[in-house]
Amino acid sequence: NESADPNNENYAKVLETDVLIVGAGYGGIYLMHKLRQQGFKCKIMEAGTDIGGIWHWNCYPGARVDSQVPVYEYSLPEVWKDWNWSCRYPGTDELQKYFDHVERKLDIKKDCAFNTRVVGAQYDKPSSRWIVKTEDGRTARCKYFLLALGFAAKRHFPDWPGLDKFDGEIHHSSFWPASGVDVKGKRVAVIGTGSTGVQIAQETSKEAANITQFVRTPNLCLPMQQKPLTKEEQDRRKQGEYQELFKNRLNTFAGFQYDYVEKNTFDDTAEEREAFYERMWGNGGFEFWLANYKDLLFDSDANREAYNFWAKKTRARITDPEKREILEPLEPPHAFGTKRPSLEQDYYEMLDKPDNKVVDVKKTPIKESTEKGIILSDGTLHEFDVIALATGFDSVTGRMKNMGLKDVDGVELADKWKNGTYSYLGMSLSGFPNCFFLYGAQGPTAFSNGPTCVEAQGDWIVDAIVKLREEGINYCDPKKNKTLFPQTRSWYMGDNIPGKVREQLSFAGGLPLYQKMTRSALDNGFEGFITA
Ligand code: N01
Numbered sequence: 001n002e003s004a005d006p007n008n009e010n011y012a013k014v015l016e017t018d019v020l021i022v023g024a025g026y027g028g029i030y031l032m033h034k035l036r037q038q039g040f041k042c043k044i045m046e047a048g049t050d051i052g053g054i055w056h057w058n059c060y061p062g063a064r065v066d067s068q069v070p071v072y073e074y075s076l077p078e079v080w081k082d083w084n085w086s087c088r089y090p091g092t093d094e095l096q097k098y099f100d101h102v103e104r105k106l107d108i109k110k111d112c113a114f115n116t117r118v119v120g121a122q123y124d125k126p127s128s129r130w131i132v133k134t135e136d137g138r139t140a141r142c143k144y145f146l147l148a149l150g151f152a153a154k155r156h157f158p159d160w161p162g163l164d165k166f167d168g169e170i171h172h173s174s175f176w177p178a179s180g181v182d183v184k185g186k187r188v189a190v191i192g193t194g195s196t197g198v199q200i201a202q203e204t205s206k207e208a209a210n211i212t213q214f215v216r217t218p219n220l221c222l223p224m225q226q227k228p229l230t231k232e233e234q235d236r237r238k239q240g241e242y243q244e245l246f247k248n249r250l251n252t253f254a255g256f257q258y259d260y261v262e263k264n265t266f267d268d269t270a271e272e273r274e275a276f277y278e279r280m281w282g283n284g285g286f287e288f289w290l291a292n293y294k295d296l297l298f299d300s301d302a303n304r305e306a307y308n309f310w311a312k313k314t315r316a317r318i319t320d321p322e323k324r325e326i327l328e329p330l331e332p333p334h335a336f337g338t339k340r341p342s343l344e345q346d347y348y349e350m351l352d353k354p355d356n357k358v359v360d361v362k363k364t365p366i367k368e369s370t371e372k373g374i375i376l377s378d379g380t381l382h383e384f385d386v387i388a389l390a391t392g393f394d395s396v397t398g399r400m401k402n403m404g405l406k407d408v409d410g411v412e413l414a415d416k417w418k419n420g421t422y423s424y425l426g427m428s429l430s431g432f433p434n435c436f437f438l439y440g441a442q443g444p445t446a447f448s449n450g451p452t453c454v455e456a457q458g459d460w461i462v463d464a465i466v467k468l469r470e471e472g473i474n475y476c477d478p479k480k481n482k483t484l485f486p487q488t489r490s491w492y493m494g495d496n497i498p499g500k501v502r503e504q505l506s507f508a509g510g511l512p513l514y515q516k517m518t519r520s521a522l523d524n525g526f527e528g529f530i531t532a
Helices: 026-037 092-104 196-202 231-237 240-247 270-283 298-316 321-327 349-351 450-470 511-523
Strands: 015-020 042-045 118-124 127-134 139-147 169-172 187-191 210-215 357-360 366-369 373-376 381-383 384-391 434-436 476-478 529-531
Touching: 015 026, 026 042, 026 092, 026 450, 042 139, 187 196, 196 384, 210 349, 231 240, 231 476, 270 298, 270 321, 321 349, 321 357, 349 529, 434 450
Parallel strands: 015 042, 015 139, 139 434, 169 384, 187 210, 187 384, 210 357
Antiparallel strands: 118 127, 127 139, 366 373, 373 381, 476 529
């Protein structure tokens, strides 16, 4: 092939490296740092113009992390020791500053190629190298090819017609202009009620004339209970508490600082249960979801009990009965916690204001966009100046299927996954030797705090590569793809993308079990892999 041939004119353009990583977010940076420490020459290719991954791209109004710091940061002491946050749930600006700090500490950018989109990759058996192609015609050759794409790298646009006809401004959340959009005095539509839609609606409502929230599935939002953090408080916690927290988060189901309690819902009396629910509610964040009774996600009566508490709390915040029924129905729209709850601050009070509207698009779906706005299936026209598409992503598998990845026989990954997603250990793919991926298909991805998951998987990948080097193994390919493993419709199951196969895209057994299973494959001499 051309890149391996020194007589070919493209030869000089070939980037040679031990490890090529795609993506410069939490995952890619962690892999590069850890592999450099082991003496590997590493490069990152990144489609964006800077490091930070989702926090580089997410410029939409109100973008804010929904997992508390310090659980949502690197456990690397060289990074956390002299970094302090202003609040428990920082926004994009602060997260971007965090990545500037990460850069000062880890010196990542000197080995990053930005504005570089990978469009093809295949393992070349004769040279034992991956040959990787970029959109602008460059080639890289590497021994190990690592994908750290994040789960939300491919946007999902709604399929109704006329999006391009709209005369006002229309933006997908992940393409929001970095310079902002002037919404002062304007009529704003927010399509989608995921974490993104909730955040955009809350923030733009501060300036807009009014907000119209289009709701297909109501989000069972939880109170964020945002709080400022002082330097003194963080300095104090750094004397021992941080180390414990980073160690412990690996041992919880979802990689957070808390876990389900060892008790079932109806083990407690009604009074005890109410007090427990109140405590979690008051603490805020995901506690009511991830630190609840251990049968929350397994027993429908237990789940209903939690929903009733949620409904009691939130229904009291909306006075308009019509809006209340759409946003907080008495009957649960789905089992609580089987679809990701968003963290809100004043979402319900904001939507309750008479100027703001709530439209039920499950009952009356959107038919099309026109120059003026959005027309529903019953012919009603809603006029707008700005439309925010918070319609999510072709999550988890979308990006991997769209980067020209081919197996050793030249079969596209997109074809291999046409009828279902298969991987081995949620980090490797049969036919893709010496290639590992993070925070993707069949890993703990959707059920896990991002930084915890990428560190757990990242450490496994680094240990595997070091072991391959130590044992003189050149070639490591899973024998077959074996999934380590539902009712609610969401991106957890691929439901939000029309035509996408419906399946469990994340490992749902929790981080501790996942680590045990993946570690045992490594400790048992690359069990399940063909090595040579
Ligand atoms: O995307 P989503 P997101 N007509 O897929 C609706 C992370 N995140 O960008 O629910 C009408 O959750 C769709 O409706 P339905 C976080 O992990 C984190 O908000 O399918 N509506 C849904 O309401 C999150 O889970 C933060 O019925 C349509 C919405 O669009 C993940 O990213 C912040 C539609 C999509 O919601 C994705 O969140 C933001 C249509 N044709 C995001 N098509 C943090 O705070 C789609 N929808 C860290």
